[in-house]
Amino acid sequence: MALDPPTMLTLSIALAAAAALYLAVEWRSIREPSLLFWSAGFATITVGSTLALLRGIGLLLVGIWFANGLLVLAHWFFLLGVARFTQARLSRAWYLIFVAWLALLLLPDEPSWSKIMLLANSLLVALLSLRASFLLRPHGKSLSVGAVQLRYVLLVHGLFYLIKSITAVVPGTLIDLAAFRGEIIQISLVEGVMAIMLIALSMTGTERYRREKQIARLAERDPLTALYNRRALEVRAPRLLSDVSSTRPGAVLLIDIDNFKPVNDLFGHTAGDRLLVALSEMIRSVLPENALAARLGGDEFVILLNNASNERIVAMGNALREQFHSAAAQTFTTPQAVTLSIGASLFDQPPASLTALIEQGDAALYESKRGGRNSIRLVDRTLASGESVD
Numbered sequence: 246m247a248l249d250p251p252t253m254l255t256l257s258i259a260l261a262a263a264a265a266l267y268l269a270v271e272w273r274s275i276r277e278p279s280l281l282f283w284s285a286g287f288a289t290i291t292v293g294s295t296l297a298l299l300r301g302i303g304l305l306l307v308g309i310w311f312a313n314g315l316l317v318l319a320h321w322f323f324l325l326g327v328a329r330f331t332q333a334r335l336s337r338a339w340y341l342i343f344v345a346w347l348a349l350l351l352l353p354d355e356p357s358w359s360k361i362m363l364l365a366n367s368l369l370v371a372l373l374s375l376r377a378s379f380l381l382r383p384h385g386k387s388l389s390v391g392a393v394q395l396r397y398v399l400l401v402h403g404l405f406y407l408i409k410s411i412t413a414v415v416p417g418t419l420i421d422l423a424a425f426r427g428e429i430i431q432i433s434l435v436e437g438v439m440a441i442m443l444i445a446l447s448m449t450g451t452e453r454y455r456r457e458k459q460i461a462r463l464a465e466r467d468p469l470t471a472l473y474n475r476r477a478l479e480v481r482a483p484r485l486l487s488d489v490s491s492t493r494p495g496a497v498l499l500i501d502i503d504n505f506k507p508v509n510d511l512f513g514h515t516a517g518d519r520l521l522v523a524l525s526e527m528i529r530s531v532l533p534e535n536a537l538a539a540r541l542g543g544d545e546f547v548i549l550l551n552n553a554s555n556e557r558i559v560a561m562g563n564a565l566r567e568q569f570h571s572a573a574a575q576t577f578t579t580p581q582a583v584t585l586s587i588g589a590s591l592f593d594q595p596p597a598s599l600t601a602l603i604e605q606g607d608a609a610l611y612e613s614k615r616g617g618r619n620s621i622r623l624v625d626r627t628l629a630s631g632e633s634v635d
Contacts, residue, residue: 254294256438262288264445271449282326283448289319289443313366314346320373323399323444327377330392339376342369367410374403378569395447402440422537469518470525473539478547485537485551491593494627496553498562499606502544502569503584503618508577520583522571527568531561547603553591555625562587562621570619584619586610593627 265287272280293315299307321342328335346369350557381396465477473481489495502524509517521544528538528546537549550558566585575581596602605624613622 251298253438254297257294257441258291260438261287261294263333264441264448265291267445271331277330278342279330280448281558282322282329284347284456286322286326286499287441287445289315289322290450313362316347317366317369317373320370320377324373324377324380326448327380327395327399331380333380342373345369363537364410367406371403371406371410374399374406378403382538392447392600395444398440398443398447402444405440420442425428444537467540470522470540472525472528472546473537475539475541478537478539478549479599481537483536484523485549485596486602489593489595491627492552494591494593496548496550496591497602497606498548498550498558498587498589499610500524500546500548500565501586501588501610501614503586503614504579504581505544505583507581508583509581511579512577516577520577523572524569524585527565527572531565531568533557533561541603547606549602553627555591555623558589558591558623559621562589562623566619566621582619585620586613586622588613589623591620591623591625591627 265284268280268284269288271277271414272284287411293312296307296315297309297312300309300312321339324335327333345365363414365508378396378399381392381399465473465480467474486495502520505517505520508520521540524546525538525540528548532538532548533550535551541547566587570582570584577583588606588608590605590609592605596605605626609622609624612624613620616622
């Protein structure tokens with residue numbers, strides 16, 4: 246099969262249509278806006294390449310100007326998709342690209358028309374592709390393999406069109422858009438097919454990586470409060486507590502809401518959920534660096550610290566109690582005050598297991614409940630006497 250222009254355009258149509266369909270199916274399942282924009286871009290290429298075939302039967306306005314305009318539109322969709330993926334905001338000036346393309350209708354029909362059209366088309370595509378590549382720079386964070394590939398594919402694609410715009414005005418260069426004649430046009434058709442394949446593969450790889458990261462994140466988070474769940478805590482706790490020593494004690498705080506049931510009974514479970522979410526936000530606000538917080542279930546939460554001290558634990562626990570009591574009293578009127586009981590354990594040896602560590606905190610929590618609630622009970626296990634601090 247000869248790689249003549251109609252054949253290359255047919256390949257472009259088939260590849261772009263397949264990419265548009267695949268990305269649209271992916272969008273239906275995960276609803277990522279970037280997928281929708283990228284799918285629209287490939288669908289636009291499909292239509293534009295189809296219209297480009299019409300120039301062979303003399304429909305030059307549709308087959309050249311409109312078809313090339315759709316190529317610019319497709320890359321604009323790609324740029325929008327990258328902007329949504331990177332959460333960047335584009336200036337409204339980017340919409341002026343279409344004004345520039347519309348101005349080409351005013352060009353006189355003369356021998357230089359093909360070169361001017363190719364120059365304008367190449368510059369606009371290059372501008373859009375290079376901007377999209379620039380948005381995908383790492384920003385100090387590692388990118389997925391797919392995002393890195395997409396960045397460099399768009400960079401090379403943009404540079405190719407930039408070079409093509411320069412060669413389009415070289416004296417003596419043969420360019421005939423109506424008949425697909427000229428080496429620049431032939432090379433561009435081949436590059437177009439390769440670019441479609443590489444951009445489509447990179448885009449699908451990019452979104453697949455993001456989806457896998459989202460799934461992994463959801464699997465380790467409590468769905469209501471977005472704090473870590475018990476399974477994630479078991480995975481992360483050993484690393485946090487691995488350097489616990491007499492000079493860098495560790496600590497566990499078990500937190501339980503006093504009189505939580507009346508909130509659900511009097512105001513409904515939705516109100517109870519709001520209270521749990523509020524508590525999780527308060528925990529985040531007092532959580533020091535290199536600490537872990539998780540919801541164990543129901544109204545029970547846990548905090549793990551390293552490099553802790555009695556003073557640090559008591560100060561953090563009391564700040565949390567006071568903040569929670571004030572918020573709950575303003576929101577809910579119950580027969581008994583809705584407060585926090587906190588049990589804490591300070592230790593200087595890595596625990597045998599997370600379960601054993603939580604049991605230590607649970608024992609201290611029980612003492613706090615038995616002592617009248619709305620209090621913090623700290624057991625200092627770094628001392629031989631096992632001194633308790635209220």
